[in-house]
């Protein structure tokens with residue numbers, strides 16, 4: 001996980017970075033790495049108590065006091081609109097938006113808006129948030145949107161006839177794959193629509209990282225010794241959250257990456273997304289359907 005040399009030394013003084021789900025795992029280490037580089041870091045989190053603890057730890061370990069928390073529940077379109085309004089009213093710029101928060105393989109929970117939770121939290125929320133913040137991203141250009149997707153987008157499919165598993169039986173894995181494929185397609189279509197605006201977008205697979213993301217998979221193993229057994233290989237095979245933030249940081253700060261806008265990265269390098277993730281027609285259709293679902297009339 002060592003970063004290519006120019007990325008390691010880049011400073012972000014005077015820049016503002018917004019990271020969703022920054023109180024744990026990959027998001028927290030991303031916040032730390034960008035705070036270390038001097039950016040103003042806004043950590044948008046659902047649990048403000050945990051977020052404030054993480055922010056304090058980051059302020060202490062980096063010496064950057066310009067790390068703040070704001071409340072954002074991505075499972076609520078109301079919360080996202082409220083958050084975006086407050087952000088636009090109180091911040092003067094946004095240089096890097098990192099759509100990192102995610103939920104994996106939870107039961108078929110419906111959000112207050114009636115959306116299946118994985119598609120809502122992993123994709124629709126970030127689609128809405130990004131669109132609402134676009135005026136500020138544009139006025140701060142050159143700026144970047146970084147979407148944390150996953151290798152799990154391979155094998156995913158956007159089922160336009162039944163996005164929320166209302167007709168077919170729910171599959172936790174298919175739901176996750178669909179949402180992570182949506183991240184890849186959103187990145188692609190956003191980049192296409194923003195050509196020439198100075199806003200570029202990237203998506204990535206962070207690696208297989210030891211975080212709290214597996215909490216809903218652990219639900220299946222109710223007996224503590226079984227869980228411990230399951231954790232053993234993860235201790236040996238999975239990478240640390242710090243290693244997990246490297247490709248996000250790369251996409252956020254690597255000079256000259258604008259030319260590669262719209263594309264997918266892994267291990268701090270460009271990788272080919274799945275065939276489904278490169279389908280421009282599906283990307284366009286997903287954009288239109290997402291805009292309809294979240295009630296956005298004027299998108300870019």
Ligand SMILES: NC(=O)c1ccc[n+]([C@@H]2O[C@H](COP(=O)([O-])OP(=O)(O)OC[C@H]3O[C@@H](n4cnc5c(N)ncnc54)[C@H](O)[C@@H]3O)[C@@H](O)[C@H]2O)c1
Nearest residue numbers: 021024025026046073074075101102150208209211212213
């Ligand atoms: N860990 C891995 O191996 C791995 C692999 C591929 C992709 N990813 C992706 O990396 C990203 C970060 O995950 P992580 O591994 O650090 O896991 P994590 O569970 O530690 O972090 C996810 C964050 O999202 C937040 N979140 C969840 N629901 C939210 C909501 N409704 N509102 C606001 N915040 C919410 C959580 O509170 C948490 O801070 C996710 O998008 C995940 O899909 C992780």
